[in-house]
Amino acid sequence: MSIFFIGLYILFFATAIYYLIFFAFIYYWHTKTETYVIVPLIYTFWFFAVGFLLVCITSLSFEYAPEFINLIIK
Numbered sequence: 001m002s003i004f005f006i007g008l009y010i011l012f013f014a015t016a017i018y019y020l021i022f023f024a025f026i027y028y029w030h031t032k033t034e035t036y037v038i039v040p041l042i043y044t045f046w047f048f049a050v051g052f053l054l055v056c057i058t059s060l061s062f063e064y065a066p067e068f069i070n071l072i073i074k
Contacts, residue, residue, distance in 0.1 A: 002059065002063075003058070003059045003062045003063065004055065004056070004059035004063075007054075007055035007058055007059055008052075008055055010055075011048070011051045011052060011055050014051060015044075015047065015048050015051065018044060018047055019044070022044060
């Protein structure tokens, strides 16, 4: 299994935890106005997008680090 898929599984797990907390707050906020629900929903998208970007950058750096080190050493 590659580092990318391990990071992706971790990201999915973190997103699931985020959604559990988010839906718990939605239940708590069900007596409030709608803006309290819409704003965290936008942040949910950004959480996943930034997490996916970090997983991609990390996996690429681990995948190609030996080649960059060999280029620097030569």
